[in-house]
Structures are given as structure tokens and as C-alpha cells.
Amino acid sequence: MEADISKLLPGQIMTVEWRGKPVWIVHRTPAMLAALKQAEPHLADPGSTRPQQPDYAANECRSIKPEIMVAVGICTHLGCSPTEKFRPGAAQGMPADWPGGFFCPCHGSQFDLAGRVFKNMPAPTNLEIPSHTYLADTRLLIGEDGKSA
Ligand code: FES
Numbered sequence: 001m002e003a004d005i006s007k008l009l010p011g012q013i014m015t016v017e018w019r020g021k022p023v024w025i026v027h028r029t030p031a032m033l034a035a036l037k038q039a040e041p042h043l044a045d046p047g048s049t050r051p052q053q054p055d056y057a058a059n060e061c062r063s064i065k066p067e068i069m070v071a072v073g074i075c076t077h078l079g080c081s082p083t084e085k086f087r088p089g090a091a092q093g094m095p096a097d098w099p100g101g102f103f104c105p106c107h108g109s110q111f112d113l114a115g116r117v118f119k120n121m122p123a124p125t126n127l128e129i130p131s132h133t134y135l136a137d138t139r140l141l142i143g144e145d146g147k148s149a
Contacts, residue, residue, distance in 0.1 A: 001016060001017070001018040001019075001023075001141070001142040001143055002135065002139060002140065002141055002142075003016045003023075003025060003139070003140040003141075003142060004138060004139060005025055005027070005068065005138050005139070005140055006138035006139075008025060008027045009027060010027050010028070010029045010067070011027065011028075011029050011032070011086065012026070012027055013025065013026045013027075013084055013086075015073060016142065018072075018130060018142045018143055019143065021072050021073075021074060022072070022073040022074065022081060023070065023071070023072055023073065023130055023142055024069070024070070024071050024072075024073045025068065025069070025070050025140065026068070026069040026071075026113065027067060027068060028061075028066070028067050028068070028069055028113060029067075031088075032086070032100060032113045033061065033066055033067070033113075035088060035099040035100045035101075035112070035113055036060065036061060036099075036112060036113055036114050037060075038099045039099045039101070039112040039113075039116070039118075042118050042119060043112060043116045043117065043118055043119065044116075044117050044118065044119045044120075044121065044126075045116065045117065045125065045126055046116060048062055048114075048116060048126050050125055050126070052076075052125055052126045052127065052128050052129060053126075053128070053129035054129065054131050054132075054145055056145070057070075057129045060114075061114055062114040062115060062116070062126075062129055063114070063129070064132070064133075064134065065134075068140075069113065069114060069115070070129060070130065070132050070140065070142065071114075071115040071127045071128065071129050071130075072127060072128040072129070072130055073102075073127070074127070074128070075104040075106065075109055075123055075127075076109075076117070076123045076124055076125045076126070076127060076128070077104065077106070077107055077109055077121075077122040077123040077124070078106060078107070078122075080104050080105070080106035080107075081104075082102040082103055082104040082105075082109070082111060083102065083103055083104075083105065084102055085098065085100065085101060085102060085103045086100050086101075086113070087100060088100045094110075099112060099113070100112075100113055101113050102115070102127075104123065107122040108121070108122065109121040109122050109123035111123070111126070111127055114126075115127030115128075115129065130142055130143060131143055131144055131145040132144070132145070133145055133146030134146075
């Protein structure tokens with residue numbers, strides 16, 4: 001599945017379908033990247049130690065390029081689709097100390113802007129990061145990691 005991200009502006013999200021699943025691509029702003037650090041003390045698995053991402057996304061941003069997040073948009077609890085709550089604070093009905101991220105309305109799981117789940121949520125793990133690689137600066141290939149033939 002190829003995705004053209006040339007029109008994805010900082011702060012925006014686009015969704016593509018891959019194998020019947022929604023895959024989110026988010027162009028994170030510097031403020032959104034800073035929010036990842038802010039969220040860390042409140043996360044269940046901030047280092048993403050469980051294998052929910054390929055090796056090349058096992059870093060603090062869970063991505064190949066820090067500014068581009070790629071994640072499967074399916075809650076790891078019972079498979080609902082979380083909604084984006086990118087604005088920090090209470091503006092989108094979240095707690096005042098909300099750093100920005102995603103909220104699953106089904107049972108209330110919260111995820112940060114790298115798809116990492118907050119502590120004490122129904123969702124047991126961080127969101128899945130699919131295999132992906134860059135064919136060009138603004139062209140992503142979802143489902144391949146560039147290593148296999
Ligand atoms: S399916 Fe997301 S919290 Fe239950």
C-alpha cells in the first residue's frame with residue numbers, strides 16, 4: 001500500500017487502508033514531539049518494550065522519521081477506532097493536563113502521539129506500528145520494511 005504524504009501538513013493526520021485496517025499517518029509538529037516527552041511518566045510502556053513495532057521503530061518516537069508517525073488505528077483493547085485529540089489540555093474534552101494524542105471512546109483508553117497507551121487503561125499494549133519504508137521523501141510504502149524482496 002503506497003501513501004503520498006506530500007500534502008500532509010504539520011499537525012495533520014491522514015488515514016489509509018491497509019489489509020482492511022486503518023493506518024494513521026500523522027505529521028507531528030515540534031510541539032507534538034515535545035508532548036511525547038511530557039507524556040512519558042504517565043505511560044504504561046513508554047519504552048515500547050513489547051513487540052508492537054518493527055525494530056527500526058523501536059525508538060522514543062516509534063517511527064523512522066521523528067516527525068512522521070505511522071500506526072494502525074485500532075485500539076489494542078477490543079478493536080475500536082480511537083479518535084484524534086491532538087489539542088493539548090481540556091479543549092477537546094480531555095483532562096487539563098492532556099498532552100495530546102488519541103482517545104478510544106469505547107472504554108476510555110488514551111494513547112499519546114506515538115500510540116503509546118497511558119497507565120491503567122483497558123488497552124493492554126501500545127498501538128501497533130506496521131512495517132513501512134520510504135520509497136521517496138513523501139512516498140511511504142505500508143506493509144513492507146524495505147528488507148524483504
Ligand atoms: S476498544 Fe478501545 S478502550 Fe475498549
